[in-house]
Amino acid sequence: MQILLQLIVSGLSVGMVYGVIAFGYQLTFATSRTLNFGQGEALMLGSLVGLTTLNFLIGQAIGTFWGYMLMLPVVLVFGAIQGSVVEWLGVRPALRVKSESGWIMATIALGIIFRNLAENVWGRDALKFPSPLPEASLNLGGVRIQPMEIAIVVGAVVLMAAVEVFNRYSIYGKAVVATSNDREAAGLMGIDTRRVVTFSYALSSMSAAFAGVLVAPVTLTGANMGAVLGLKAFAVAIIGGLSSGVGVVVGGLILGITETLTGYYISTGYKDVPGLVLLLVVLSVRPAGLFGRTAIKKV
Amino acid sequence: MSRIVWLAAIVAVLVAPYAVTSPYYLHLLVTIAIFSIVTLGLDVVFGYTGEVSLGHAALLGIGSYTAAVLSMHFGLGLWPAIPIAITVTAGFGALLALPALRVTGPYLAMVTLAFGTIVQILINEMTDLTNGPLGVKFVTPLFFDWRPYAKMLPFLDMSMKRMKEMQYFYLAAVALLLTILVINRVLASRYGRAFEALRDSPIACDCMGVSVYKHKVIAFVLSAAFCGLAGVLFAYSEQYVAPNNFTFELSVQFLLAVTMGGRKSRLGPILGAAIIVYLPNLLADIALFRIVAGGIAAVALIGGTISIVRERESWRRIAAPVALCIAFFAFALALQKITDFKLAIFGVMILFVVYYLPDGIVGFLQRLVVRRAGAKILADPALASRPEAEPIAIRARAEGGAALLSVDEVVMRFGGLKALDGVSLSVAPGSIHGLIGPNGSGKSTMMNVLTGVYAPTDGRVRFAGADIAGHKSPEIALAGIARTFQNVQLFGELSVLENVLVGLHHSYRSGFFAIGARLPSAKREEALARARAMNILEFVGLKALAAEEARNLPYGKQRLLEIGRALALDPALLLLDEPAAGLTAPDITELIAIIRKIRDAGLSVILIEHHMDVVMSLCDAVTVLDFGQKIAEGRPEAVQRDPRVIEAYLGSGAAAHAA
Numbered sequence: 001m002q003i004l005l006q007l008i009v010s011g012l013s014v015g016m017v018y019g020v021i022a023f024g025y026q027l028t029f030a031t032s033r034t035l036n037f038g039q040g041e042a043l044m045l046g047s048l049v050g051l052t053t054l055n056f057l058i059g060q061a062i063g064t065f066w067g068y069m070l071m072l073p074v075v076l077v078f079g080a081i082q083g084s085v086v087e088w089l090g091v092r093p094a095l096r097v098k099s100e101s102g103w104i105m106a107t108i109a110l111g112i113i114f115r116n117l118a119e120n121v122w123g124r125d126a127l128k129f130p131s132p133l134p135e136a137s138l139n140l141g142g143v144r145i146q147p148m149e150i151a152i153v154v155g156a157v158v159l160m161a162a163v164e165v166f167n168r169y170s171i172y173g174k175a176v177v178a179t180s181n182d183r184e185a186a187g188l189m190g191i192d193t194r195r196v197v198t199f200s201y202a203l204s205s206m207s208a209a210f211a212g213v214l215v216a217p218v219t220l221t222g223a224n225m226g227a228v229l230g231l232k233a234f235a236v237a238i239i240g241g242l243s244s245g246v247g248v249v250v251g252g253l254i255l256g257i258t259e260t261l262t263g264y265y266i267s268t269g270y271k272d273v274p275g276l277v278l279l280l281v282v283l284s285v286r287p288a289g290l291f292g293r294t295a296i297k298k299v
Numbered sequence: 300m301s302r303i304v305w306l307a308a309i310v311a312v313l314v315a316p317y318a319v320t321s322p323y324y325l326h327l328l329v330t331i332a333i334f335s336i337v338t339l340g341l342d343v344v345f346g347y348t349g350e351v352s353l354g355h356a357a358l359l360g361i362g363s364y365t366a367a368v369l370s371m372h373f374g375l376g377l378w379p380a381i382p383i384a385i386t387v388t389a390g391f392g393a394l395l396a397l398p399a400l401r402v403t404g405p406y407l408a409m410v411t412l413a414f415g416t417i418v419q420i421l422i423n424e425m426t427d428l429t430n431g432p433l434g435v436k437f438v439t440p441l442f443f444d445w446r447p448y449a450k451m452l453p454f455l456d457m458s459m460k461r462m463k464e465m466q467y468f469y470l471a472a473v474a475l476l477l478t479i480l481v482i483n484r485v486l487a488s489r490y491g492r493a494f495e496a497l498r499d500s501p502i503a504c505d506c507m508g509v510s511v512y513k514h515k516v517i518a519f520v521l522s523a524a525f526c527g528l529a530g531v532l533f534a535y536s537e538q539y540v541a542p543n544n545f546t547f548e549l550s551v552q553f554l555l556a557v558t559m560g561g562r563k564s565r566l567g568p569i570l571g572a573a574i575i576v577y578l579p580n581l582l583a584d585i586a587l588f589r590i591v592a593g594g595i596a597a598v599a600l601i602g603g604t605i606s607i608v609r610e611r612e613s614w615r616r617i618a619a620p621v622a623l624c625i626a627f628f629a630f631a632l633a634l635q636k637i638t639d640f641k642l643a644i645f646g647v648m649i650l651f652v653v654y655y656l657p658d659g660i661v662g663f664l665q666r667l668v669v670r671r672a673g674a675k676i677l678a679d680p681a682l683a684s685r686p687e688a689e690p691i692a693i694r695a696r697a698e699g700g701a702a703l704l705s706v707d708e709v710v711m712r713f714g715g716l717k718a719l720d721g722v723s724l725s726v727a728p729g730s731i732h733g734l735i736g737p738n739g740s741g742k743s744t745m746m747n748v749l750t751g752v753y754a755p756t757d758g759r760v761r762f763a764g765a766d767i768a769g770h771k772s773p774e775i776a777l778a779g780i781a782r783t784f785q786n787v788q789l790f791g792e793l794s795v796l797e798n799v800l801v802g803l804h805h806s807y808r809s810g811f812f813a814i815g816a817r818l819p820s821a822k823r824e825e826a827l828a829r830a831r832a833m834n835i836l837e838f839v840g841l842k843a844l845a846a847e848e849a850r851n852l853p854y855g856k857q858r859l860l861e862i863g864r865a866l867a868l869d870p871a872l873l874l875l876d877e878p879a880a881g882l883t884a885p886d887i888t889e890l891i892a893i894i895r896k897i898r899d900a901g902l903s904v905i906l907i908e909h910h911m912d913v914v915m916s917l918c919d920a921v922t923v924l925d926f927g928q929k930i931a932e933g934r935p936e937a938v939q940r941d942p943r944v945i946e947a948y949l950g951s952g953a954a955a956h957a958a
Binding site for chain 2: 033034035037089090093094097099100101102104105106108109110111112113115116117119120227228231234235237238242267269270272273275276279280281283284287288
């Protein structure tokens with residue numbers, strides 16, 4: 001029982017990271033029916049830029065904690081810029097020529113380019129990311145948990161809540177929602193839907209970059225950290241439903257916990273398998289995802 | 300023409316091992332042939348159905364590892380491995396496609412991407428079965444020992460190594476030629492038409508009884524089967540396979556190959572395969588890379604200049620790609636160590652191809668050299684007068700005296716809005732039933748409920764004795780309900796004849812084997828269907844336009860073609876959604892005559908129409924809807940006088956005045 005609880009707690013923080021990345025997929029899918037196949041690379045770049053900034057700040061004799069706090073805005077801004085670049089180079093031209101699949105290949109290509117550039121700047125090895133919180137585990141009723149794991153869950157929830165609040169209560173957010181509902185009608189109402197799409201990409205990569213600096217102190221960082229995370233988040237997005245905000249959180253938690261359980265009870269080698277299995281099962285049973293609604297297409 | 304191409308291909312294959320004596324380059328040719336099998340298969344999915352697969356490298360791996368398992372654990376060699384690997388890989392294809400294609404969107408790409416990663420992990424982990432990361436060795440088989448015939452074959456190298464290489468080359472080449480042949484035949488068959496149709500208009504495809512879902516799955520499974528074949532050939536050609544042969548990057552390369560070579564052609568994917576096989580060499584040698592980059596820049600500059608001079612494109616559209624090519628050349632010159640930036644260069648190549656070469660090299664050359672000639676005349680007049688190919692046939696009949704269609708208290712709710720609120724109606728066999736009402740009264744919603752586009756929230760729909768409410772469109776279509784669309788939904792890029800042939804999809808029986816082997820039964824079937832299609836076109840007065848692309852027809856003719864295509868389904872009930880909208884007066888007269896003929900042949904018709912003269916002159920009974928409710932029903936002249944109908948159309952004042 002103790003072990004099971006421990007596994008679930010460990011799965012929670014991983015699951016939240018998946019959830020945040022999948023949340024990023026949702027943001028862009030809602031406004032443009034496209035998503036960034038290089039989202040994992042956005043996370044990786046965010047994390048590496050964060051590492052460099054943090055090391056610089058620590059070098060300026062600012063403590064790790066305050067250094068981390070000062071680094072966050074830098075990473076968020078960087079993520080937003082990176083996302084805009086992806087949209088500008090990879091997605092906009094594809095949407096303009098109404099290509100069904102061009103954006104998939106273009107975002108993959110950009111992901112490959114970003115990874116290659118990162119390898120040349122930061123090297124191919126995994127790097128240690130200084131933790132802003134004590135690394136000693138807390139013992140809560142026999143369950144060991146790292147302070148940073150708690151920070152991941154809190155940070156992820158705060159980020160998603162902030163975006164939700166923005167979408168609901170600000171006029172810019174309403175433009176985003178309107179564009180999600182009907183891009184053409186929103187355009188006719190004077191909303192610059194192209195800017196909304198760019199904005200959603202900026203927001204999406206920003207979330208991924210944020211997830212990158214959240215997870216990096218617990219795992220390691222490096223040019224190759226992104227691919228697997230981006231992939232897992234695909235599974236989460238489909239399991240939860242590409243159109244459901246609650247879905248990604250629950251989907252992320254389901255996947256995170258299933259993985260730690262599989263890793264412990266079967267073999268760490270098979271840790272990545274349940275993602276695909278769950279993905280196929282959910283698509284067979286509820287194609288719109290556990291929490292998604294089936295859209296009725298009008299003829 | 301095509302015979303000459305085939306002959307040239309066969310001759311090229313025969314002499315290739317004599318022209319290419321280096322074992323290295325011969326092996327490269329074999330790899331190109333094997334990868335071509337994959338890319339040709341991928342083109343069926345990616346080019347024709349428009350779905351993206353990022354798992355073709357993994358499927359190739361499954362083919363190779365099936366061969367590995369068979370040879371390691373069962374001592375089975377190349378020949379038994381081929382059919383088994385094809386079956387196994389097709390099975391995996393079905394496992395992926397069946398769930399992933401249920402929803403439209405980038406789901407197949409996401410699922411196959413995940414699959415690709417998992418396959419690599421599993422091959423690594425399941426060491427008992429696959430030998431894990433250590434990989435598996437193969438021995439290239441010798442099929443035929445030609446040393447005893449040394450005197451008769453003086454021009455052949457008789458060393459064991461060379462014999463194996465040459466024979467394996469021939470094997471791979473034959474496999475490639477067979478692949479091309481089969482794909483050509485499948486694409487020319489009803490399947491190929493279905494693949495094209497489902498992209499043009501998925502909804503019309505479903506309503507013609509050609510399930511979009513089913514045919515996308517078929518395309519993917521077919522494509523996976525070719526990966527299985529290629530996988531076995533690849534394993535025995537490389538003589539060693541390991542999990543990292545089948546990476547995500549390879550899948551992306553396959554996609555790049557199809558796009559760069561040119562989608563929807565045979566030459567394109569082969570050209571693309573040659574490029575990706577040669578790519579590592581290109582990216583390993585900086586001098587060569589600079590030369591190629593320079594060449595591309597030169598071609599882009601010259602091509603761009605020509606285009607501007609001939610005023611084919613504006614300079615704005617040309618400037619960006621040309622500048623990019625030149626910048627790329629400059630980058631190549633500045634580059635010190637190419638290996639560090641290999642992947643980035645690969646990424647830039649993809650971007651360039653996606654945006655500036657979307658039709659691929661083949662498509663680009665076709666556009667540059669020749670404007671494509673118009674569609675060939677496919678109709679053979681000798682076929683067109685066969686007695687068994689009657690234009691109208693009916694598949695379902697009402698059970699003795701009962702109504703053909705009875706709709707009972709149907710409710711269709713969209714959120715809070717009830718588009719249909721407890722509507723009942725019944726259509727007698729062989730009658731024309733009008734469905735009228737002001738805009739937004741629920742007529743088209745009713746059509747969509749009847750054809751399975753929407754599943755009704757509540758209520759029953761019985762057709763020819765069976766309950767069809769909530770059934771899927773293709774099922775309902777095959778049960779005998781055909782329709783046309785208010786906003787015309789033709790398969791624009793198919794010819795007029797082919798549009799009708801998609802409607803006749805249900806009349807075919809032959810499967811892939813019969814089509815691939817071109818059995819006489821399959822040929823007969825196709826000929827009969829074409830004759831039937833010509834008769835249908837004659838019936839709706841479009842015979843002379845059979846070879847024209849559907850999107851080129853004038854609007855009125857497009858509506859007639861939709862009726863023809865619907866008739867091809869052999870329906871018992873035909874739903875016409877505003878067939879007269881946008882038609883000129885003479886067109887309308889023609890339309891009325893055609894609808895009468897259809898009724899006289901025994902079909903029932905439901906007619907939605909705003910032209911009251913058409914409704915009044917044709918209909919045996921009329922149902923009037925308003926705000927989702929039925930407000931009147933009966934003979935046309937009675938309905939016309941009904942005050943509630945007048946009120947619905949003209950407002951209450953008008954009703955009082957009429958009364």
